[in-house]
Amino acid sequence: MRFSRQRGAPQASSDMTPMIDMTFQLIAFFMVLVNFSEGDRNERIRLPLSELAKPPEAPLKTPITLHLTEQGSVIFGPDEVSIPGVERLLSREREFLKARGQDFRTATVIIRGDRAAKTGQVQELIRTCQKVGFEKFVLRARQEAASLGLVTGGT
């Protein structure tokens, strides 16, 4: 009696090409959209909205980002200090820029203030920066969802 062992268990072969194509397309999509320049962002800060807030065409020269929270504290790098405490941190930054041979007066202080922060605190922060010697300031705002044509989250 002959046994046909191979006949009952045929090898199922599937075409992997479309799946690999799609997977590579997805990877390419996410790679293009991934944003590694979020070091100057902070989740605690809910920026005010503005329809005119467009990303700058050229990156700012020597940016220094200060986050002003709703409670009135300032986040600069890993440190969170009160507004007068910024003076010490910025003095250190100024010395660092000097040591690198850069003119600290050309540095731009980016103020990322929470929308619920007090305007007086923003002005105090600017005044503190001026004491250290910084002169150029920009106020950062988030582009309004209506002008983007989409709805985004609340942060």
Next chain:
Amino acid sequence: MRIRHVQRSQQGIELQMTPMIDIVFQLLVFFVMTFKIAAPEGDFNIRMPLVAPSEGIPEPEALPPITIKLTALSNGQLEGITFGTRRVKNFAELRQRIIEMLGPDPGPSVLESTEVELDCDYQLRYEYVIETITAISGYVDKESGQIIKLVEKIKFAPLRAG
């Protein structure tokens, strides 16, 4: 006698797809997990007077800045807007006043020489300042979608308690 290994020489090289698919899926998962939709951000330049009074003779052509006063309630909500000496109802009207003041088709010299000073109560919520700056610094043309610039020189008045 049966010849057993007839097919051996005709077999193609079989590629091992499993490791590649493993890695590709791991990459995909990494990018999916780290993906985050972030709205673009933009900056508004502000010109702040130095703490010490500026030295030298002031420019004769320099016009005094137009003051926009923003008053706030105790909870930080906007109470009123005053453009110069006139009270305006909202930011749309404020923008309209700015457009009227600059006149039709203002040239670059007009835009450069016009300066606005924001005089705000201490406790005013910061978002109203940005709304004011948005109203006076330009608007988006509905037909072309381009930004029409208005006042470029904006500064804060000296700090005062609310």
